[in-house]
Amino acid sequence: MKKEPGRPTQLITKKIGKELHSNFMKYRASIIAKYIKKEDANAIWFSLEELENYIYYIKTQGEKTGYKVNGIRFYFGVYPEEKKYAEKAGLMTLFLTATGKKNRINPIGSNDIHTFALVREDENADISTIEPMNYGSIGRPPALLY
Structure with a gap:
């Protein structure tokens, strides 16, 4: 029987997710949009x-x-x-x-030394x-x- 995976260790809270996305929109997306003159994908x-x-x-x-x-x-x-x-x-x-x-x-018997x-x-x-x-x-x- 296959063992169920455990809880992922990289999970973050929704609050941190919102902060990360907000930072992207504030510090990257706005600069990109200004440069390419259109709204870019962010997801x-x-x-x-x-x-x-x-x-x-x-x-x-x-x-x-x-x-x-x-x-x-x-x-x-x-x-x-x-x-x-x-x-x-x-x-x-x-x-x-x-x-x-x-x-x-x-291969068995190989004389290669590494x-x-x-x-x-x-x-x-x-x-x-x-x-x-x-x-x-x-x-x-x-x-x-x-």
Whole structure:
């Protein structure tokens, strides 16, 4: 039987969430809007199904390509000012990429001698062989208040 996960340690209060969002609107969104001359996205939404599918996808692709997937990194981006992006053109987005470490297997009887410094890899490196995920909903209007 699968063990239920415990309570996440990174939870914050709604009050802190409101403060963080308020600070973003005050110190970043207003500057961005002034610079790009339009209201920018300040929240991105993905459905649980989309996120669960992506997690399944990166785990299985990681196994197939020899990686131990251990997380997801979230990057900020901006859509190009092109017609094909319609109402998202020029607006911020958030995209996800798998992180992890390449599995290393030294064959039995291998004469390779490695020092710790030579085999050490970043535990949380982006995995470039697995596609990132994008195209969450920015909502209407783009800026939402938390």
